[in-house]
Amino acid sequence: MADVLANLASSMTLGKDEAADVPICQRWVIPLIIEMLLDDTNVISVLPVDAEEWRQLLIDYLEHEKFPDDLRHHSEIRRRTPRFLYYKRTLYRCSFERVLLRCLGEEEANQAMEEAHSGVCGAHQSGPKLHFQLKKMGYYWPSMVKDCLEHAKRCQVCQFHSNFIHQQPEPLHHTVASWPFDAWGLDVVGPITPKSSAGEAYILVATYYFSK
Structure with missing residues (x-):
């Protein structure tokens, strides 16, 4: 101001x-x-500004213990504020790993997603990976999961270079071996004592390696 x-x-x-x-x-x-x-x-x-800044409701309560005019938000503010910290005119949120995440507004969130997704060090990650990367960088806003998924879907570079399967679906076909005897193993077992009932003293064993 x-x-x-x-x-x-x-x-x-x-x-x-x-x-x-x-x-x-x-x-x-x-x-x-x-x-x-x-x-x-x-x-x-x-x-x-018509859109209400989500951080200002928490800042008003943390700094002045001021509730919004809408009575329905009173219990929500009391429930959410224990995980937030207002320090040097900046709002932070304590994560489950006990790390302070800087809270971002709408414009700052868009800039952070653009830089993390397609910036100098961006790798055009998917939505969940982008959300994990932003939390690792130390940022937070309430709708970051949904915003990251939508931002990854709207990326034109990802749409052009994604790993899509362009082949039309068709029924599967059995593979016929071109050389039916290229992987066979032969061995002779014998002599057998006593001989078999038919009088054979040797056995020829043939094994197809593919089907055993």
């Missing part, structure tokens, strides 16, 4: 003895500075 106010002050062209009031409607706002010259006055428009 201090940076936003400093940018507003530097963009206004007021005289030495002139002053202007800038109303702040919400805490999380995006300033849209419009330079218009209307009767030597400065016009500044502020557009509030």
Whole structure:
């Protein structure tokens, strides 16, 4: 907020003895500075963010013990905050391995996924592997599993170079050996005492190595 106010002050062209009031409607706002010259006055428009930042609810409770206006979120905030830590204006989440993971917003999460998936050290991992890599790098946001799966599916490079089977499915065919006697073993057993009932004294043994 201090940076936003400093940018507003530097963009206004007021005289030495002139002053202007800038109303702040919400805490999380995006300033849209419009330079218009209307009767030597400065016009500044502020557009509030409709999407609620998920980190701000936890920060408000950890820093000021402030609950959101919706009563349904009170129990959820109390249940989730023991695993979070707000230190030096940065929100962290304690993982099951007792490692502090930095909590990211939507824009920061998209940048982290892009860098980990297809950056300098990216290997175009699949969704679960990308999620594991981001946690190993020390990042967290609530929907990171779903976002990693969708990000991996939308990657055009992965779609072009994936290991797809392009062969049409067809019934299996039996393999016929071209040389039926190329893997046979022959041996002679004998003489046999006493002889067999038919009077043979020797036995010829032939073994096909493939089928035994």
